[in-house]
Amino acid sequence: xxKLLRHLLxxxxxxxxxITLTCASLGLIIYMVSFPLTHNGNILPVAVGITTWMFKKxxxxxxxxxxxxxxxxxxxxxxGSLLWSYTFIFSFTAGFLTLLLECFxxxxxxxxxxxxxEARNRAQEAEKRVEVAYEQQYQLNQIKDQFLISxxxxxxxxxxxxxxxxxxxxxxxxxxxxxxxxxxxxxAFQASQELQQLTYNVLDAMQIDDQGKVLLAxxxxxxxxxxxxxxxxxxxxxxxxxxxxxxxxxxxxxxxxQAMRHIVHNLLSNVFKYAxxxxxxxxxxxxxxxxxxxxxxxxxxxxxxxxxxxxMPLLFQQFVRLKRDISGPIRGTGLGxxxxxxxxxxxxxxxxxxxxxxxxxxxxxSFTLPMMKQTSQNMNISMDEQRVSR
Numbered sequence: 112x113x114k115l116l117r118h119l120l121x122x123x124x125x126x127x128x129x130i131t132l133t134c135a136s137l138g139l140i141i142y143m144v145s146f147p148l149t150h151n152g153n154i155l156p157v158a159v160g161i162t163t164w165m166f167k168k169x170x171x172x173x174x175x176x177x178x179x180x181x182x183x184x185x186x187x188x189x190x191g192s193l194l195w196s197y198t199f200i201f202s203f204t205a206g207f208l209t210l211l212l213e214c215f216x217x218x219x220x221x222x223x224x225x226x227x228x229e230a231r232n233r234a235q236e237a238e239k240r241v242e243v244a245y246e247q248q249y250q251l252n253q254i255k256d257q258f259l260i261s262x263x264x265x266x267x268x269x270x271x272x273x274x275x276x277x278x279x280x281x282x283x284x285x286x287x288x289x290x291x292x293x294x295x296x297x298x299a300f301q302a303s304q305e306l307q308q309l310t311y312n313v314l315d316a317m318q319i320d321d322q323g324k325v326l327l328a329x330x331x332x333x334x335x336x337x338x339x340x341x342x343x344x345x346x347x348x349x350x351x352x353x354x355x356x357x358x359x360x361x362x363x364x365x366x367x368x369q370a371m372r373h374i375v376h377n378l379l380s381n382v383f384k385y386a387x388x389x390x391x392x393x394x395x396x397x398x399x400x401x402x403x404x405x406x407x408x409x410x411x412x413x414x415x416x417x418x419x420x421x422x423m424p425l426l427f428q429q430f431v432r433l434k435r436d437i438s439g440p441i442r443g444t445g446l447g448x449x450x451x452x453x454x455x456x457x458x459x460x461x462x463x464x465x466x467x468x469x470x471x472x473x474x475x476x477s478f479t480l481p482m483m484k485q486t487s488q489n490m491n492i493s494m495d496e497q498r499v500s501r
Contacts, residue, residue: 386415
């Protein structure tokens with residue numbers, strides 16, 4: 112019975128109204144058909160109880176307001192007079208008071224049930240919030256552990272190299288020739304550059320989640336910015352790769368130029384890490400319509416090993432590296448693409464990768480930039496000029 116009564120409360124409102132009207136009508140019909148037999152009002156408490164249970168006070172008052180005039184008119188027609196006997200008046204009044212008492216108990220029971228359900232719902236919501244908080248804490252601990260593991264591995268190697276070469280120069284400066292000294296200095300410099308890049312990535316990842324700073328947008332010619340990035344690449348990169356830029360000269364973006372340079376720089380850095388030497392790198396851009404807006408789609412295509420499709424969904428998360436690269440010789444923090452995603456999203460765009468995972472087919476990283484000023488655009492990340500424009 113308890114389950115049945117609770118189930119009635121979960122029914123759609125039209126269904127409950129239909130059940131209530133049906134019970135009320137049947138109660139009045141049975142009452143009229145059996146009138147004036149003894150205890151002929153026993154059927155009414157059932158209909159009143161169901162109506163009150165369904166709609167509480169509102170249901171009871173509607174039933175009384177509608178049902179009482181019907182009964183009064185029916186009694187007058189059956190008795191043939193508007194004047195009732197004292198016995199009938201007493202019986203009718205006693206029945207009416209009984210219905211009022213029944214209504215009080217049913218409404219009280221319904222309120223207790225509602226309170227219990229509300230308390231149970233609050234407890235379930237609190238339990239869900241605790242579970243969500245626990246899951247978030249677990250994920251934060253996982254990120255922290257991954258960060259510590261990654262930093263322990265990635266920082267130790269260049270630090271060891273830097274310290275080792277500087278130690279050799281310090282202790283055996285007079286014993287080694289100038290050619291070897293220059294070679295040691297070059298190795299030490301390369302190790303320091305790796306340390307600098309790793310440190311910048313960590314600092315950028317920490318700063319990029321600060322929502323209190325503003326990423327200012329401006330109009331700029333995209334071709335000039337990208338060509339400037341390529342122009343300032345190191346000589347060995349320009350010698351070892353064929354970099355092809357195909358961007359219309361009149362293509363103008365409305366975004367943050369520093370952030371755009373940072374994104375392209377990170378994407379090119381990944382290409383230089385993983386793409387074989389003497390392969391082609393293509394950088395192109397075109398105007399597209401996405402989500403009803405004019406946007407620019409800028410892409411960086413390489414001829415590397417590609418990315419397995421099952422690892423693509425996690426590629427732009429923090430500290431994520433491909434399985435094949437974790438134990439490989441190429442070092443990295445797994446933060447570069449995460450920083451790219453946050454910067455692109457801050458400028459109102461999106462970033463994605465296309466690859467079939469076949470070696471030699473490479474990968475194509477693409478991201479969008481606004482072409483026109485967005486009145487409600489929220490750009491809320493600021494990066495240091497010295498790091499963004501490197």
